[in-house]
Amino acid sequence: MTAKFDNSYARFPARFFARQMPDAAPAPQRIAANGALAERLGFGGDWIAGPEGLAMTSGNAMPSGAEPLAQAYAGHQFGGWVPQLGDGRAVLLGEIIAPDGARFDIQLKGSGQTPFSRRGDGKAWLGPVLREYVVSEAMAALGIPTTRALAAVLTGEAVYRDGFARPGAILTRVASSHIRVGTFQYFAAREDTEALQLLTDHVIARHYPQAETPLELLTAVVAAQARLIARWLSVGFIHGVMNTDNMSISGETIDYGPCAFMDHYHPSKVFSSIDAYGRYAYGAQPQIAAWNLAQFASCLLPLMGEREAAIEAATITIGGFTEVFQAEWLALFGRKIGITAPRPEDRALIEDLLNRMAVERADFTRTFRGLSTGTARAEFTEPLAFDQWSERWQTRLAEERDPEAVMATANPVRIPRNHRIEAMIASAVEDDFAPFETLMAALAAPFDPAPEFAAFEAAPRPDEAVARTFCGT
Template identity: 55%
Template sequence: MFRFDNSYARLPERFGTKMAPAPVADPGWVAWNGALAAEMGLDPAEVEASLDVFAGNRVPEGAEPMAQLYAGHQFGGWSPQLGDGRAILLGEHVHGDRRWDVALKGSGPTPYSRMGDGRSALGPVIREYLVSEAMHALGVPTTRALAAVTTGETVLRQEGDVAGGILTRVAASHIRVGTFQVFAARDDAEAVRLLLDHATARHHPTAGGPLGFLRAVMERQAELVAQWMGLGFIHGVMNTDNMAVSGETIDYGPCAFMEAYHPDTVFSSIDQFGRYAWSKQPDIALWNLAQLATALLPVMGEREAAVREATETLEGFADLFDAAWRRVLGAKIGVNDPALGSELLAIMAEHRLDFTLTFRALAVDGDVVDAPPRLEDWLARWRGLAPDSEAMRRANPAVIPRNHRVEEAIQAAYAGDLAPFHRLHEVLRDPWTETAANRPFRDPARPEERVERTFCGT
């Protein structure tokens, strides 16, 4: 089924631990992703017949399974060793000129489990499948879900014993800022160099040396975070071990999409001080990039000069992000006027207007129902600039994975009913078109449906 060429597994042994996933008792299908399978050149019949592979009960031919090593700053605090505590990289599938990491998430304990069980509850599997595929449909670079299965086993979480699940996550790679950090912290310059060469060849082949690599990662992160913010998306856990150097969104734990807009919005239950609020995401991206730059210093030559050059490179992030955000916000309002866009956001924050519905109404109707007086004045000035409604329709989705709908699918799945998951997944495949089928999924949550906090899958 897969055509593996496992370049990461050929790196030295200290890059991870080679081991197979732990089998489960009684696997069953939640879903497998036919569109992604076709993109990867996989035979649909083989995918459907390979439940045991996606459950971790059989290692596919050509795989060299391993748990990857990395470290990271979590909410600003340094953790010297993290690693795949509940995931196994099966290998790198190659089709045409593309290469995908294929990893099982929730596949059992590893040496990096840090006293955890190495498993995943079904709920986080459902969330990551839905949100990562929604992000792909919205045009955002992201890891993707190839398959999701139930395990026939339960796991103990805060809410008690709940059904277990495993997600098959596909990524350009799983190399993180934290992967560089772990070797730099161990004064292993050789490993930093090997990792840099590997990641450069794989993701940024035109980058010249460490500074070129840093600049390439920085450019992609500036674009990515601007895209997130243009959708009202809050990652929720932007630790350095959750920033992929490929520029893809990775880790859909306590993530969420805003409904009522405010720049300080936080959903993550573990983000008690708002470190990863919607408006803080550019600052955190830069902070994480500074940690990457620090990790690259051992291979950048004389230290004083290296620090100066890295600092100068990082100082370019603000301009990169500002340019990306101007493009995103300009498309959302159909006018290249950052001040006008910022004024709209201020009005939306004052009145807690729904982020998605407000921009969509501007794109489709050129108006906002029951607009407050300040917004009416803004609308009059905005219409006078002849906004590009076609650009606005392409930038403002009709449907997002609203938190209460994702939670509805999760709770139904725990009760043994996968129909809400499949309905929501089908709706999210086309977020740009208003249809009768997606009409109920466009509405914000009623007060009793609101999801104010989201949780890490562990």
């Protein structure tokens, strides 16, 4: 292994984390090792697929330079304040300096209890590990900022959920960092201004070196999150649990729990079994992101000078979320219907299509992809609804140079559909990982038509549709 550790977070004062070794796995067995990502990080593809890589990703041996710890943070969970959360089933092994100088966190998720575990064993079972592996890598292939999956292993022990013994597993997760809005909230709630200043300086240096002040940091984080949420919406992604402790300061998608991709489109679509009131529905995600960012802004106020002026400046900055989000949304959805540089008046055309899709239960991914292949009309229960829209759309496309090429690069052919994920997990529990490997291959190049993966383009039959997704804790 040639990867180099440089653990800047471990150099913070002790109140930022708890030193914590992962539990050893009694009989580790590799499920997957991401060789390409390992090369990117400097581990080496052969190393991560070898015995030393298995030892690290199962928690059985720590490479030289690792300093395992569990991070402290707080958060609003479904709007309710929880003053202490923290890594309850994850251990940060340390930070890798990649060959190109970029810094990444290496974390084991599901490796046992920590001082922050709450009424839990700190372990993970196979289902959530495979779901996060598949969805995070699919998001990366779609070009959406995200944490990555370096490896998945079976631990050789049972984990009990809902009264059933399930196969235990560990995910090795890679992130630009695991610093969250909730990390700032943890110290703000304790009125620990020194820790807030240390954390602010650290985040600026690590993620936003162009920022020089807390207000400029807030501006940068608001813009990063606005663009991220717009990208989620552009592929029909629903995070499912947008608590403040699940919002990364770096602007990456993090914590794939009850996440899902929509089949038929509706703005109020919810999959998460714990989101009883639709707080984190597809169409609510921009508003929730802005709400979370307001909590982040409140944490920075003690560092921003005179309070009234700080509140005014922060309020204006949070208000800027909408402008950035709307601009990104229009650019993304404009391309989805073949418009390279959409104008403000094109928003009505896009929204009209979405409204018709919601009424007609049109499949989100297949409809948009079908615009360039001539098959979108078939996704509508009443094709006339599409025809009426299409007349105006074709008139607008006459002004574009190569709309089919634009749409082909903006609309994926395949997404990680919920029924495919559930079927893959069911097979894996029976020790059949072939569906996992096939699904990963199908999602590796999501914009490229591939006859061998044609079955993965299909929407679920009524008996296959997945109505609820679960956290796995």
